[in-house]
Amino acid sequence: MTGAARRRCWSVKTSRRNLLRSGAAAAAGASVVGALGVDQAGAAAPARAGATAAAPGSGATTAATLARSASAGPGGYRALVTAPGEAHVLRTELVPGAPGGGTRTPLIAFAQLTDVHVSDTQSPLRLEFTDRLDDPAPLPIQTGIFGSAYRAHDFLSGQVADAMVREINEIRTGPATGAPIALAIQTGDNSDNSQLNEVRWNIGILNGGTVRVDSGSLAKYEGVADSTPAYYDPGYYHPHGTPKGKADDVYRKRYGFPTIPGLLDAARKPFTAAGLDVPWYSAFGNHDGLVQGNFPQTLQLSLVSTGALKLNSLPAGVSPAELVNTLMSGDLLGLLRSVALTPAVRLVTPDANRRLLTKKQVVEQHFTGGGTPTGHGFTEENRRNGTTYYYFDQGPCRFIVLDTVNHNGYQDGSLDRDQFAWLQNLLARSADKVCMIFSHHTSWTMQNTLFVVGGELKTRINGKIVLEELLKHRHVVAWINGHTHRNQVLAHPRPGGGGLWEINTASHTDWPQQSRIIEVADNGDGTLSIFTTMVDHAGPTSFSGDLSDPVQLAALSREMAANDPQDRTDSRRGQVTDRNVELLVENPLA
Numbered sequence: 001m002t003g004a005a006r007r008r009c010w011s012v013k014t015s016r017r018n019l020l021r022s023g024a025a026a027a028a029g030a031s032v033v034g035a036l037g038v039d040q041a042g043a044a045a046p047a048r049a050g051a052t053a054a055a056p057g058s059g060a061t062t063a064a065t066l067a068r069s070a071s072a073g074p075g076g077y078r079a080l081v082t083a084p085g086e087a088h089v090l091r092t093e094l095v096p097g098a099p100g101g102g103t104r105t106p107l108i109a110f111a112q113l114t115d116v117h118v119s120d121t122q123s124p125l126r127l128e129f130t131d132r133l134d135d136p137a138p139l140p141i142q143t144g145i146f147g148s149a150y151r152a153h154d155f156l157s158g159q160v161a162d163a164m165v166r167e168i169n170e171i172r173t174g175p176a177t178g179a180p181i182a183l184a185i186q187t188g189d190n191s192d193n194s195q196l197n198e199v200r201w202n203i204g205i206l207n208g209g210t211v212r213v214d215s216g217s218l219a220k221y222e223g224v225a226d227s228t229p230a231y232y233d234p235g236y237y238h239p240h241g242t243p244k245g246k247a248d249d250v251y252r253k254r255y256g257f258p259t260i261p262g263l264l265d266a267a268r269k270p271f272t273a274a275g276l277d278v279p280w281y282s283a284f285g286n287h288d289g290l291v292q293g294n295f296p297q298t299l300q301l302s303l304v305s306t307g308a309l310k311l312n313s314l315p316a317g318v319s320p321a322e323l324v325n326t327l328m329s330g331d332l333l334g335l336l337r338s339v340a341l342t343p344a345v346r347l348v349t350p351d352a353n354r355r356l357l358t359k360k361q362v363v364e365q366h367f368t369g370g371g372t373p374t375g376h377g378f379t380e381e382n383r384r385n386g387t388t389y390y391y392f393d394q395g396p397c398r399f400i401v402l403d404t405v406n407h408n409g410y411q412d413g414s415l416d417r418d419q420f421a422w423l424q425n426l427l428a429r430s431a432d433k434v435c436m437i438f439s440h441h442t443s444w445t446m447q448n449t450l451f452v453v454g455g456e457l458k459t460r461i462n463g464k465i466v467l468e469e470l471l472k473h474r475h476v477v478a479w480i481n482g483h484t485h486r487n488q489v490l491a492h493p494r495p496g497g498g499g500l501w502e503i504n505t506a507s508h509t510d511w512p513q514q515s516r517i518i519e520v521a522d523n524g525d526g527t528l529s530i531f532t533t534m535v536d537h538a539g540p541t542s543f544s545g546d547l548s549d550p551v552q553l554a555a556l557s558r559e560m561a562a563n564d565p566q567d568r569t570d571s572r573r574g575q576v577t578d579r580n581v582e583l584l585v586e587n588p589l590a
Contacts, residue, residue, distance in 0.1 A: 066512065066536055068562055075256025077563050080541055086580045088176060088531055093491035094499040095527055095584040102524020108397045109174035109519040111184040113164060114482030115507030117287065118202040119192035120215050121155045122223040123354050125291060125305040126193060129313045132235065149292065151564065152237035152251055155225060155267045156557035158213035160508050161205045162273045163537035163554035164515055169277045174519035176531035182394060183278050187482045188285020188440025193292060195305060197353040199365050207371035208275015214268040216349035221264040224312060231346045233312060239263040255565045266547035281377035282366060284388040285440035289359055289405045296409050296453065302356040313344045360386030377401060389419050391426060396589060397520060398433035400426065404441040407456060412448040413441035414460040427473045434588060437479040442504050443467045445483055467492060475588035476500050478530055485510045487574035489581055498586040503532055506572055511561040513537055526590040530583040
């Protein structure tokens with residue numbers, strides 16, 4: 001397929017496991033988080049009642065998308081191939097019948113990017129080995145919170161983010177209405193570990209300019225993927241090959257991953273990020289505010305992140321439960337010191353830019369990093385108070401951005417009481433706007449009401465209560481979020497008729513590495529149509545072997561994501577009614 005044709009590939013495939021995949025542990029009945037009543041990220045939404053696979057709507061048809069090849073190579077490794085595009089499917093659960101009788105007027109078109117996870121894969125605070133604690137096993141031993149602590153392609157996260165920016169820039173207009181794309185919004189997990197360098201890389205990629213996703217020693221890669229004999233572990237992917245006298249890693253030997261000499265060096269090289277052509281806004285995710293997306297920040301953990309000791313494997317005699325307790329207490333530094341001279345630990349080059357950022361410091365980075373708008377949605381009040389919720393208007397539409405992260409710990413979310421009161425007050429005075437809610441967590445992954453542990457003393461508001469509040473207001477038409485790494489669209493009926501749509505989008509880091517274009521149109525008949533169109537990033541279908549091209553590296557990342565041994569299915573693709581859709585809803589301004 002030509003480059004021009006490839007860049008018209010709008011449509012879906014879905015993301016593999018979520019970042020911290022606790023679903024398997026919940027099924028096994030042994031999740032530490034489950035004991036707290038915390039919902040699991042990566043889980044499917046509650047079953048839809050009355051979802052209909054309607055006939056294609058009047059929106060534009062996408063040209064093509066990507067799929068795994070039907071034929072597998074060694075180890076079951078599959079190339080990617082082009083597949084037919086998908087028309088927009090009309091969904092009428094909230095308003096019966098098809099739109100008609102009026103002149104359709106576009107109100108807004110924008111891009112949603114979510115779960116980008118720009119990652120410092122050389123950081124001492126990345127605990128890749130914990131991923132194995134949540135591998136599927138016959139016995140219920142999983143912790144439930146580490147299932148995606150490692151991906152073989154994580155070191156290419158910056159190139160993937162840039163490739164998505166390039167594709168959105170090229171699309172320019174909404175595929176359904178033709179309205180110009182007015183803005184983009186990230187719905188959380190923009191960084192992977194709330195480190196200064198990751199936050200800056202993410203901002204730099206969206207703003208454009210030279211970006212180098214590298215840390216520690218700029219002369220060599222110092223992480224689990226390198227082939228340094230003293231630290232070589234066959235449980236990780238080693239693209240440069242096998243050191244003499246060592247066994248091939250399981251990714252290449254058992255699962256068919258390629259040997260690509262020079263890949264780690266290419267991933268670390270500076271590249272010129274395109275930068276979004278439109279203003280962009282930011283929301284907070286659990287990985288933007290918690291260590292590994294789960295644990296409250298402490299001074300001790302920040303010292304680990306900037307230090308010289310990196311855990312490569314679970315130390316002998318340390319149980320998974322003990323590790324979780326160590327991280328929750330923030331005393332990982334003590335554990336590192338106690339095992340510093342064992343094979344479990346390696347030396348890395350310290351880097352002060354790996355330091356953890358507080359919520360207030362993350363906000364400040366959005367003011368000092370440049371780009372438009374100033375602060376990227378965060379306000380002077382956010383800057384003073386260290387809060388991360390706000391709203392802005394774009395024509396008749398009001399964008400309400402929430403912070404659903406529970407800073408007391410664990411991956412799933414909830415709202416603090418002050419923010420909930422702010423939301424209630426704002427909704428009460430927004431009846432003259434078409435309101436859309438943006439957050440990282442979904443309504444069903446907001447059951448984590450843990451408090452006190454991270455210093456917050458007030459009880460918290462769960463997703464059920466938040467949804468009930470939103471449904472009280474006819475002018476709220478959509479809730480747009482991420483977190484699950486899955487494409488899902490749910491209809492939430494409002495008592496007495498009507499309702500709102502919850503639009504949940506897959507990630508940049510797991511297969512299929514997609515985002516969405518969302519368009520809102522007034523049908524002129526008392527209804528609105530909300531169109532969503534999946535976007536594949538600008539990486540070509542196949543990696544050509546060119547290590548000098550960041551867009552080619554993004555293609556390689558997507559191919560490896562599609563072959564992740566922990567999830568080689570399309571389960572996170574969702575149904576056809578979760579992807580390119582036209583969602584009918586009452587027009588609150590009619």
